[in-house]
Amino acid sequence: MATIKEVAKEAGVSVATVSRVINNNGYVNDETRKRVEKAIQSLNYQPNDVARSLFKKQSQTIGLMVPDIMNPFFPELARAVEDTASKLGYTVILCNTDEDIEKEQMYLNTLLRKYIDGLIVVSNTLTAKQIKRLNVPVVTVDREISKDIPTIIVQNTAGGRMATRYLKEIGCERIAHLKGPDHIRNANERCCGYKEEVHNEPWFKEDYIIEGHYEMESAIKATYQLLTRYPDIDGIFAGNDIMAIGAIKAVHQLGKKVPDDVAVIGFDGIALAKAATPELTTIAQPIYEMGRMAANLLIDLIEKKKIEKTFYNLEVELVKRQST
Amino acid sequence: MATIKEVAKEAGVSVATVSRVINNNGYVNDETRKRVEKAIQSLNYQPNDVARSLFKKQSQTIGLMVPDIMNPFFPELARAVEDTASKLGYTVILCNTDEDIEKEQMYLNTLLRKYIDGLIVVSNTLTAKQIKRLNVPVVTVDREISKDIPTIIVQNTAGGRMATRYLKEIGCERIAHLKGPDHIRNANERCCGYKEEVHNEPWFKEDYIIEGHYEMESAIKATYQLLTRYPDIDGIFAGNDIMAIGAIKAVHQLGKKVPDDVAVIGFDGIALAKAATPELTTIAQPIYEMGRMAANLLIDLIEKKKIEKTFYNLEVELVKRQST
DNA sequence: TTGTTATATGTAACCGGTTACAGAAAAGAG
DNA sequence: CTCTTTTCTGTAACCGGTTACATATAACAA
Structure with missing residues (x-):
C-alpha cells in the first residue's frame, strides 16, 4: 500500500498538496493537480482511513446493536441500515447483544475505542445514562429508551x-x-x-x-x-x-x-x-423503512445537518393473507 | 476521553511506562504499576484503538461479505462469525454485496483502507486475483473460489x-x-x-x-x-x-x-x-458451525497460529420432518 | 508604483498510541 | 570490589494522514 509520502515524492510535491488534491480543498494549481492525480493512479494509492480517523476523531463507521440477528426481524433492519450507511460512505459494525447488559457494555466500550461515529440500537436493557456517556449520536429503533434519544418506533x-x-x-x-x-x-x-x-x-x-x-x-x-x-x-x-x-x-x-x-x-x-x-x-411494520430512516437520521446527526424530527412513530399496515 | 498522556501525568510517569502497563510487556516496577493502574481507574482511561491500529497496522476487525443478510442462510452464519470474533477480541463489519462485482470491489477497497485484519466471504463473482491483492487472510464459506484460498464448504x-x-x-x-x-x-x-x-x-x-x-x-x-x-x-x-x-x-x-x-x-x-x-x-448444513469454523480459522491465520487444515468439506445431515 | 488580495505550495505540529534505544539503578557473579 | 546482567524508566521517532501557518508569486486596484 502506497502512502501519501510516496505519492508526494512521485509527483514532486509536498504531502500537503497531495492531501489537498484528495480532499479537494485549498488551492491547487491545475497542472499540479494533474501530476498528483497521475501519481495516485500509477501508485494505485488509497488513503489510509485509520490515519485519517486518528486526526479527525471519526471513523465513518456506525454500530448496529441488535439482540440477535437470527431473529427474523433484524436481518431486514440490518440490510436497510447497511444499504443506507454504505450509500452515505459509512460502514456498519454488527453487534449481537442477546439483551445482555454485560455484552452491551462491552460493545459500547469497544465501539467507543474505535471512534465509532454513531450507533443504532435495539435494546430494552440499555439505559439513557449509558448512552449519553458515549458522546456520539444514538438512534434507538423499535424500543423507546428515553424522550431525548432520537427514536423510531411504530404505533x-x-x-x-x-x-x-x-x-x-x-x-x-x-x-x-x-x-x-x-x-x-x-x-x-x-x-x-x-x-x-x-x-x-x-x-x-x-x-x-x-x-x-x-x-x-x-x-x-x-x-x-x-x-x-x-x-x-x-x-x-x-x-x-x-x-x-x-x-x-x-x-x-x-x-x-x-x-x-x-x-x-x-x-x-x-x-x-x-x-x-x-x-x-x-x-x-415498515421494517426496511425503519432501518433506512434510522440510518439517515443518525448520519444527519453525525454530520450535524439540520434535523426536523428526532422522533418517528410510524404507521403499521394490515396485510390480509390466508390465516384469517 | 482521557489519553495516555493524561494518565502518564496523573501517575507521574512517562507514556512509555503507561503503555507497558496496559500492554503488560516490558519491565515495570510493582509500585509504579499500581500508581498507573490507579490513574487509569480514576481517569476512566480507555486506550484509543485507532491510534493503536495506525501503528500496529491492524484493527482487530474482520469483514463479513455476504450476498444478502436477508437470505435466511446468512443471519445464522453472521451470528456464528460475530460470536466467535467477539470472543476472540475482534469486531465484524457487515457487507451486503448482492453478488454485484462493483459493490464487492467497492467494499474491498473500503475494508482495506480501514486496515481490516481479515475477511470472510461468500461470493461467486469474486476472483482469486482480487482476493490476493488484499494481502490479508481470507476465508471463503459455502462457495469455493480457488484451491489456495481457505474454504469451508459442505458435501x-x-x-x-x-x-x-x-x-x-x-x-x-x-x-x-x-x-x-x-x-x-x-x-x-x-x-x-x-x-x-x-x-x-x-x-x-x-x-x-x-x-x-x-x-x-x-x-x-x-x-x-x-x-x-x-x-x-x-x-x-x-x-x-x-x-x-x-x-x-x-x-x-x-x-x-x-x-x-x-x-x-x-x-x-x-x-x-x-x-x-x-x-x-x-x-x-451445520450453518452455525461453518461460521464458527470460518471465524476461528480466519483469526488463526491472522494471528499466524499453526494451522492444520485450510479446507473443510463438512458433512450434511438428513433431518426428517413432516414434508416427506 | 505600491498596497492589497487571491492563488499556490511547503514546513511542521498534531492526532494517540507503540517501541527502539539509551541511561541509571539494583542484583548477581567471580 | 569490580564487572556483568537484570530491572526500570524516559526520550523521541514512528505509524499516515490533516491543517495551521508561513512564504512566495501573480493579479488587481488605486
Missing part, C-alpha cells in the same frame, strides 16, 4: 387495536391474545390495543391473555394449553409473527383448521410470514 | 444423493429436482448428486430438472408448471429450503397434499424450515 397500540378489530370484523367471537414478554415495551403496547378492543365484550376474560417469549416453542405450548382450556376461541392475535406461526402449529396439533376454526393474525410483517402455510395475516 | 453432491435416495426409500417413483441457479456451484453439485441417483431409473427425464433462483416466487412458478406437465411426479428435491417451501405452496395450489401426494425435501436447514407447515424435511 404498536394502534396496531394491536387494528389486529383485534379485524378479527372481530371477520366474525371472531372469542379472541385471545398471545402476548410478548412483559419486559418488552412494545409487547405491552400491542396488548393494550387488544384490551381496548375487547375489554367491553361480554365474553372477555383476562385468561384470554397468555404470555410467550416472542419465539415459537413457548407460543406453541401456550396456545395449546389455551385452546384446550377454552375450546371456543376462534381468533388469536399473536404479539409477533413467530408466535403466530407457533399458534398455527398448535391449532393444527389440536386437529383444528386455520382460518376456518381459528383465525390467526401476527405482528411484524417479516418475510417468514409470507412463507408460512397458510400465509400469515399480519400487522406489518 | 453438496453427497447431500443431493442423500436427499434423492431418501425420497426413493420412502417410496417415491417419479422424483423431480428444483435446481438452483446455474452460476452457483453448489446448485450444480446438489443437482449432480440427484442425477447420480436417478439417471439409471427408467422413468428419469432431463425435463424433471427445472431451475429456480434460490427464492420462492420462481420456485412456485416452476413447480406449478412442472406438476401440470407431469402430474405423476410424487417427490421433489429442492436445491434449497426456500425453494422447497415454494414447491409446497405450488403443490397445494394444485389441490394436492404434501407429503401424501408429493413429498418435498429441501437443502440448508434454515430455521424457517421448521416453521413451515408441514415442517420441512431437509438436508441440513
Whole structure:
C-alpha cells in the first residue's frame, strides 16, 4: 500500500498538496493537480482511513446493536441500515447483544475505542445514562429508551387495536391474545390495543391473555394449553409473527383448521410470514423503512445537518393473507 | 476521553511506562504499576484503538461479505462469525454485496483502507486475483473460489444423493429436482448428486430438472408448471429450503397434499424450515458451525497460529420432518 | 508604483498510541 | 570490589494522514 509520502515524492510535491488534491480543498494549481492525480493512479494509492480517523476523531463507521440477528426481524433492519450507511460512505459494525447488559457494555466500550461515529440500537436493557456517556449520536429503533434519544418506533397500540378489530370484523367471537414478554415495551403496547378492543365484550376474560417469549416453542405450548382450556376461541392475535406461526402449529396439533376454526393474525410483517402455510395475516411494520430512516437520521446527526424530527412513530399496515 | 498522556501525568510517569502497563510487556516496577493502574481507574482511561491500529497496522476487525443478510442462510452464519470474533477480541463489519462485482470491489477497497485484519466471504463473482491483492487472510464459506484460498464448504453432491435416495426409500417413483441457479456451484453439485441417483431409473427425464433462483416466487412458478406437465411426479428435491417451501405452496395450489401426494425435501436447514407447515424435511448444513469454523480459522491465520487444515468439506445431515 | 488580495505550495505540529534505544539503578557473579 | 546482567524508566521517532501557518508569486486596484 502506497502512502501519501510516496505519492508526494512521485509527483514532486509536498504531502500537503497531495492531501489537498484528495480532499479537494485549498488551492491547487491545475497542472499540479494533474501530476498528483497521475501519481495516485500509477501508485494505485488509497488513503489510509485509520490515519485519517486518528486526526479527525471519526471513523465513518456506525454500530448496529441488535439482540440477535437470527431473529427474523433484524436481518431486514440490518440490510436497510447497511444499504443506507454504505450509500452515505459509512460502514456498519454488527453487534449481537442477546439483551445482555454485560455484552452491551462491552460493545459500547469497544465501539467507543474505535471512534465509532454513531450507533443504532435495539435494546430494552440499555439505559439513557449509558448512552449519553458515549458522546456520539444514538438512534434507538423499535424500543423507546428515553424522550431525548432520537427514536423510531411504530404505533404498536394502534396496531394491536387494528389486529383485534379485524378479527372481530371477520366474525371472531372469542379472541385471545398471545402476548410478548412483559419486559418488552412494545409487547405491552400491542396488548393494550387488544384490551381496548375487547375489554367491553361480554365474553372477555383476562385468561384470554397468555404470555410467550416472542419465539415459537413457548407460543406453541401456550396456545395449546389455551385452546384446550377454552375450546371456543376462534381468533388469536399473536404479539409477533413467530408466535403466530407457533399458534398455527398448535391449532393444527389440536386437529383444528386455520382460518376456518381459528383465525390467526401476527405482528411484524417479516418475510417468514409470507412463507408460512397458510400465509400469515399480519400487522406489518415498515421494517426496511425503519432501518433506512434510522440510518439517515443518525448520519444527519453525525454530520450535524439540520434535523426536523428526532422522533418517528410510524404507521403499521394490515396485510390480509390466508390465516384469517 | 482521557489519553495516555493524561494518565502518564496523573501517575507521574512517562507514556512509555503507561503503555507497558496496559500492554503488560516490558519491565515495570510493582509500585509504579499500581500508581498507573490507579490513574487509569480514576481517569476512566480507555486506550484509543485507532491510534493503536495506525501503528500496529491492524484493527482487530474482520469483514463479513455476504450476498444478502436477508437470505435466511446468512443471519445464522453472521451470528456464528460475530460470536466467535467477539470472543476472540475482534469486531465484524457487515457487507451486503448482492453478488454485484462493483459493490464487492467497492467494499474491498473500503475494508482495506480501514486496515481490516481479515475477511470472510461468500461470493461467486469474486476472483482469486482480487482476493490476493488484499494481502490479508481470507476465508471463503459455502462457495469455493480457488484451491489456495481457505474454504469451508459442505458435501453438496453427497447431500443431493442423500436427499434423492431418501425420497426413493420412502417410496417415491417419479422424483423431480428444483435446481438452483446455474452460476452457483453448489446448485450444480446438489443437482449432480440427484442425477447420480436417478439417471439409471427408467422413468428419469432431463425435463424433471427445472431451475429456480434460490427464492420462492420462481420456485412456485416452476413447480406449478412442472406438476401440470407431469402430474405423476410424487417427490421433489429442492436445491434449497426456500425453494422447497415454494414447491409446497405450488403443490397445494394444485389441490394436492404434501407429503401424501408429493413429498418435498429441501437443502440448508434454515430455521424457517421448521416453521413451515408441514415442517420441512431437509438436508441440513451445520450453518452455525461453518461460521464458527470460518471465524476461528480466519483469526488463526491472522494471528499466524499453526494451522492444520485450510479446507473443510463438512458433512450434511438428513433431518426428517413432516414434508416427506 | 505600491498596497492589497487571491492563488499556490511547503514546513511542521498534531492526532494517540507503540517501541527502539539509551541511561541509571539494583542484583548477581567471580 | 569490580564487572556483568537484570530491572526500570524516559526520550523521541514512528505509524499516515490533516491543517495551521508561513512564504512566495501573480493579479488587481488605486
